[in-house]
Amino acid sequence: MSLESEGMSVVDHLTELRKRIIYVLLVFVAGLVGGLFCARPIYNYLISADIAQGFVLHAFSFWDGIGMYMKIAMTVSLVLSIPFIVYQLWAFISPGLRPEERSATLRYVPYVFILFVLGIAFAYYVIFPMALSFTISITRSMGLAETYGITQYFSFMFSLVIPLAILFELPLLVMFLTKLRVLNPLRLRKMRRYAYFALVFIAVVITPPDFISDFLVTIPLLVLYEFSVFLSAIVYRKQLSADAERESRYTQPKSR
Template sequence: MSTKIKHKKAAEVMTDDGSMSLTGHLRELRNRVLVCAVVFVVATVVFLTISDRLVDLLTAMGLKANYTFVFIAPQEKLIQYFRLSLIAAVVVTVPVALYQIYAFARPGLKKNERFFFGLVLVFGLVLFCIGVLFAYSISLPFMLNFLGSLEGTDYITANISIESYLNFCLLVFIIFGVVFEMPLVTIILARMGIASPELMKKGRGIAIVLIFFIAAVITPPDIFSQTMVAIPMCLLYFLSTFLSRIFYKPRFGLGDEDEDEEEEDED
């Protein structure tokens, strides 16, 4: 009886030509989503137990800048503890989710597509982490010291709401994480035949002006914060120009057809 059930399940998952059926794909997708959900729930519970350490990790920079933290609503402090725990759980879940996406799509990709897809996922995750670390170790401490040392009326003191402070820190982390994705975007555009090395060189002047404009829009209204964002963006643009030389591929080049023919022959 159990053997018949196993054969029935196998028939539902696989089609006659040996490929996976729609039911099989849906089951695989369900299992992969379930893995991500379990990781998120477990990570949330773990981070809730150490949420005070997460808050200490972020407020340490403000304490060095002589900030005094307060909460102006009865539930504000508790909500921030839960909020940081959820964000930390998302950070842990993202790499797992990216791997599940890659594993789900991998059977339907060609060899060069699998390599490029995996490179995009890993490189994008690494760049985002580097951007956040850069913000935490360099940019954010300078911003907090600069904003806290502004001269003004003596009776105005820096009693910062813990919610406002954490919002500012998370905003800076997200900005730098996204900004550091510029080389990845360039690689994708170069691979599509859009961002050529010649185009990157010719647009260097316009790009620098746009970078400072974007930095002025996405950062707090002070020149120091804008400069701290614009300078890394300019350096990343130069890195992106170098990467475009490596990954640039003309849209209608013969290389695509040759590669496809070679892969078909191998199959």
Template sequence: MKNKNQAEMSFLEHLEELRWHLVRSFLYIFVFAVLAFIFKNIVFDVILLGPSKPDFFTNRLLCGLAEDLSMPVLCINQEPLSLQNINMTGQFTTHLWVSFLAGVIVAFPLIFWEFWRFIKPALYKEEVESSRGAIFFASILFTIGILFAYYIISPLSVHFLGNYQVSEQVDNIVNLGSYIGTVSSIILASGILFELPMFIYFMSKVGLVTADTLKKYRRHSIVVTLALAAIITPPDVISQILVCLPLILLYEAGIIIARGVEYRRSKELAKQ
């Protein structure tokens, strides 16, 4: 029996329902974007520009390890990164874009909740019960991905790209938009990629993937993971390995999740 009222909703009623979910989602984004716009000092000076500063947590940790292990190469981002703005509207448009992006990131649990409320009436009662906690786990995975990119990938990327030189005659004076675009794309891409187990869960629920299929294409997934790591990280081996390892582990976790979904489905069929 469906977890909804007996009367079937028409196509237009579905569209109306979807419209209100989208309106509320955009409202959440707008509210958090306005807050990010107001508190720009925290968003820019503390958060976004943090990975480029010597006192950033990861930079201090790596420099401490460099001293303990006598490996100076581990100490990163000790020189201030020179940033500049070359467009008249550059700083203002960057401010707007970052505020919107911050709104999306902070509002993600609420956006996912709205999505869940929209599809929930179309699910069977058993499916709703077995999917409890989806919002919580999706939010946790997204947050872990964001923090992983912010504290691990971003400082390494800033150090590598900010100090890379084709010639000593060429100084790196980084454009503000380029810096923000690099850091924000890495952070957002990592948050989305860490949703892989949730994606596999829903795909296996509707029968589009199985644990055997995922195991069969495990080698292919490693190649895809390497390609994704090459896209969202600078072209150095350490950063790519740091991205690949969590994604491979998440894929393996997806196999376990798919196997669990299949096991519960077989038990339900056996009861019928």
């Protein structure tokens, strides 16, 4: 292959990547517009939920209300865009996959949305109330006057909910990389101690600084990792079986 053809191949790949990024941005902007229409009912739900009862939220700047609506709209857009983002990623790398890998990985796309929504639900209904209760108890134990801004409240919420929702994609990511033969269960078991350390570190960073909160977040993350190893083992066994069948087909002597 000549250098010119290789250069054209690189240019073609960059052009394709730019096209995929433009598609993602267009969908994200469309989701952002739709999210702005949904922002008010979502805000009313979040404020009227049991978690927010007893709070009087304040605006400390003229932009607090708009900023809160934008945060909600961006979250809605992210939820709606994630399956499309994953599909565009698959479309970009699919030419380098075998036909069976291409069809198998495409099936993962709907589960990206499901796992992300489950992660949001777990973070909002389990982790966020726990973290909020802890921080409020510390504030009251110090005898401080409670004056909460709407920006601080929603920033605190989204800083917990969004990272955990993304981490819920771990099993799917591991299955995808196993399908591409980048990972396998043997490698995942060998790196378990490092993965555990990373997950514990993430749990400590995104939760309030107390042992109970760290423990309650760490356990689901470790379970997610072990579930990822289990799913990787299933995919890996199927790959070994397919490889053995393919090898036996080629090595079997042909009948005259």
